[in-house]
Amino acid sequence: MAPLRRRLASLALASACALSAAACATGGGSSTAGGRATVKFWSMPYWIGDDSKIKDLVSQFNASQDKVTVELTLLEWKDGRDKIKQAIAAGTGPDVWLMNNGLELDYLKAGSLAPLDALGYTTADTDKFLPLSKVDEYEGKLYGAPLYFDVDVMLYRTDVFQQFGIAGPPKTWEELKSTAARITTESAAAGKKVSGWQFKGMDDHLNAINSTWESFLCQAGGSLTSPDFKTSTQNTEAGRTAMNYMKSFYTDKVSPTGTSALNGFISGDVAMFPFFQSVIANVQTGGAKTEGKWAVAPMPTGPKSGCSMVGGHSLVAKAGGKNLAASGTFMRWLASPERSAQYMDFHAIFPYDLAKVDPSVKATVDDKVKADPNWNAIFEQLGRNTPDLLLQDRHAFQARWDAQKASVVAGVNGQVPVDKALETIDGQVGKALSSEK
Known part of the structure; x- marks a missing residue:
């Protein structure tokens, strides 16, 4: 087993503790201050053409909450993935981070990622995803919440x-x-x-x-x-x-x-x-x-x-985080149908089944498609892929x-x-x- 794989594997015990016993201690992760859970979010600027948009979204989330605060660390594409991997392996990384759709096998095999059902996602939530969301599945469970597809x-x-x-x-x-x-x-x-x-x-x-x-x-x-x-x-x-x-x-x-x-x-x-x-x-x-x-x-x-x-990106969470519920609250907000409809502004593909989202969200998506005929070709291509x-x-x-x-x-x-x-x-x-x- 490679050194990095061993370091990731060492997180598996912490993951099991977090999922089974509240008293089990973990290294790093979210904290609680002033009655609010703090979630550390590390991300590359996935909103193409406007790096500041991620900061704006996190600010919007924080303003909408009274129990969760997100601390954003914005990384560069050239080395962001490596920095996240190194920090997670050292036990000092984020609670929630950006990962390619398909996810990385080392994290999955080490048990370093929390399944969505441990983050508060229900079957009703995950059933709204397009079937293509299976790219974030491992051994029968979903570990990534898709923001968008490419x-x-x-x-x-x-x-x-x-x-x-x-x-x-x-x-x-x-x-x-x-x-x-x-x-x-x-x-x-x-x-x-x-x-x-x-x-x-x-x-x-x-x-x-x-x-x-x-x-x-x-x-x-x-x-x-x-x-x-x-x-x-x-x-x-x-x-x-x-x-x-x-x-x-x-x-x-x-x-x-x-x-x-x-x-x-x-x-x-x-x-x-x-x-x-x-x-x-x-x-x-x-x-x-x-x-x-x-x-x-x-x-x-x-x-x-x-x-x-x-291609595209998803949100994942550390299985050993102290506040999995808070991480899930943030993920469900940032990867929600409402936010994913906004990501269409940089031509990211909406990852939800339109027949299963709120009618107001469907109307927003429909309006964006009508305004740009290129979406017809994009969705045709989407339908060809597995x-x-x-x-x-x-x-x-x-x-x-x-x-x-x-x-x-x-x-x-x-x-x-x-x-x-x-x-x-x-x-x-x-x-x-x-x-x-």
Whole structure:
């Protein structure tokens, strides 16, 4: 067992004490002052485009309460997850914190997270979540309260499509390749080359290659692991199909190596790219460069399906916290249907079943969807996805994402043969999976 795993595992006893005996002491955690329970909340600024929004929300919560006070520690994305993990392992971390949907296996196996039913969530509460909330399930219990979901979608420049007489976004891999090639070729002949397509992650944001790759692998019918999560399964016919397809964009000079998908899209030098729909907030910063000149479509369908990677964030709580009820009160407020409807302002996907929320919340969501037709494409893509890929990704997560960042890029760029790239991923991930057994 790795040192970090051992430190997390040491919290399991404290977790059991907190759930079974009020007199059992724990290290760190929430406190009570002046009759109010204090909950320590650590978060990265998940409200894209406005870091101050998290502080505003915590202030709103505190103003609405007479028994709970939340103390916010706002971390940076570059190292926030590591700081939380280190603090939790040392017993000095937060009571509630932000975690990727799918959750991290080390926390779950160590018993470091409180299940939602221990935090005051009822079946009526959890039944309101979309079925996709299963991504936060472990051994039959939910451990994360989803704030919002992300799914990979396709963004395209409507002005470029109009310029070259293209009626609408491509719906299949074949149409994507031919449409992208047409734009690249015809724009170059017209004197100003526009790259028809760029894979997000083959550019200024290397980590994005993971969601991009896993989306295309899924569309080819592939999986990340075997059903028992014990074997890495990327070096398969589906893996070769996906990587060879991606490679063909560079071999055929449809896509440029090293060009930023996002920056190129904003400047009008890239016509289409895939990424989580929340990137819309970044596209909108382009102002006059992008306003009224782009739209969202579902991902083009591959040989087997039109699925894509699922992301987003949830709230979790420390199982050994002294005031689990207070932590649950805060989580139910910040991850409530009312707040999640607000998160749609940065194009985060509402994580609740609209048929099960208060009519006023449904009306708010409906109004936001009517105001922006891109939501129709986003929700169509959401409906194509299942929890399976993210549940697989939970196992050997860090090893997989590190291996894919190196080997997918190398295979797609032609630096190594496709078979070798996939073999390397399975080898590195397989070692990490073996250590989990």
